[in-house]
Amino acid sequence: MGFLEIRNTTKSYGSVEILHDIDISVEEGEFLVLVGPSGCGKSTLLNMIAGLEDITSGEISIKGRVMNGVHPSKRNIAMVFQSYALYPNMTVGQNITFGLEMHGTPRAEREKALAEVARLLQIDHLLDRKPGQLSGGQRQRVAMGRALVRDPDVFLFDEPLSNLDAKLRVDMRTEIKKLHQKLKTTIVYVTHDQIEAMTLSTRIAVMYQGYVQQLGTPKEIYDTPANVFVATFMGSPAMNIIPAHVVMREDVPHAKITDADGNEVLLRFSQPNLAEWDGREILLGIRPEAMTDPEGADRQSANIQTLTNRVSVTEPAGSDTFVTMVLGGKEVVARMRADALVRPGQRFDFAANMEKAIAFDPKTEKRIAP
Known part of the structure; x- marks a missing residue:
C-alpha cells in the first residue's frame, strides 16, 4: 500500500462525471506531478486529496487512514496555491507561523520552526516585511515556508509557478527540486506545463478529459507514450x-x-x-x-x-x-x-x-x- 492511495475515485457534479476511476498509489518521498490541459480534472483531484472537494465514489487514504469525509484541517496536509494566499496585514514571519499559532503550538517551537524554514528558503532578511513589499518569487517562497513549517505528511502544490515570469519560473523550479531532494517529502504537484512535469517529478500522471491517460516515470512517459495524446502533449516541440x-x-x-x-x-x-x-x-x-x-x-x-x-x-x-x-x-x-x-x-x-x-x-x- 502506498503512502497516499487514490482508489477507484470519481467526481460528479449532478449527473456529469468529471473524474473517472482514478487509481494512483504514491510512495513516501515521491514527487508526483498531475499534468494536463485546462479542464482535465487535475486541480479537482488535488482538491479532493486536500478535502476541499467531496469524493463522489472511491477512496483516498494517507498513511493507511481513509480520508473520505475527514475535514481538511485533520488531514495533516499543506497546500501551496497559485495565488499565494498570504495575509496582507501580517509580516512574512506571522504569515509563516499563523497556522502553527492556530493549532496552539508554543511560541518557542514556532520561532524555532520559523528560523529553520527561513534559513532553508533564504528569506531570513524578509521576516519583518509585509507581502506587498515582496516580489512574486519572494511571495512564493513565503507561501512554501508556510507549508513547510507545519511538517505535513503530504505537500500539495496547485500551479504554484504560473504567476511568475519565465526566468523566475525556471529558478523556482530548481529551488523546489532541490528542496524535495533535501527533505525527501511527499509531494503532489499540479501543472499544465509539461516542462515542469518532466523536470520536477519522480512520476507523472498525464490527465485528459477526467482520465489518467498514463502514469509513469518521465522517461517512460516520453519514450513510450501510451497513446497519441500523451505523445503530443509531452515534449516540446511535440512528437x-x-x-x-x-x-x-x-x-x-x-x-x-x-x-x-x-x-x-x-x-x-x-x-x-x-x-x-x-x-x-x-x-x-x-x-x-x-x-x-x-x-x-x-x-x-x-x-x-x-x-x-x-x-x-x-x-x-x-x-x-x-x-x-x-x-x-x-x-x-x-x-x-x-x-x-x-x-x-x-x-x-x-x-x-x-x-x-x-x-x-x-x-x-x-x-x-x-
Missing part, C-alpha cells in the same frame, strides 16, 4: 504523428510515406511485431530530435534511415535549428544542430532514428506495443 502504411520488404516491416513532392519513402522499423499490420494504416510517431541531419544522428543507434525531402521552413533557435517539412501530408519538425546547412526550398537528406519510432493504431490512437 510528429505521420499517417503511414506498413509494407513488408524482405520480411521486415517498413513505414511507407509520401514526401513533400509526392514521392514514396520507405523507413525500416525496428519493431518486428508490426509484420501483422502489413498493408494496414498506422500513425508513425517520431520525436523531432530523432529526425535530424546525418552528421547529428545518434551514433549509438543501429537503425538510422535516410530520406530526402523538401524543406519548408527553417527556424534558428540558438543551440538548435528547427526544420519543418511535409511527410504523409502533415508538417513534420526536425531538430538539427545550430550550424546545420539547410535552407527553405532545398531537397535535404534527413536522418531518421527508427529505433525511437513508435507506431499507433489510427482507430484507437493507442500505442502498438512491441
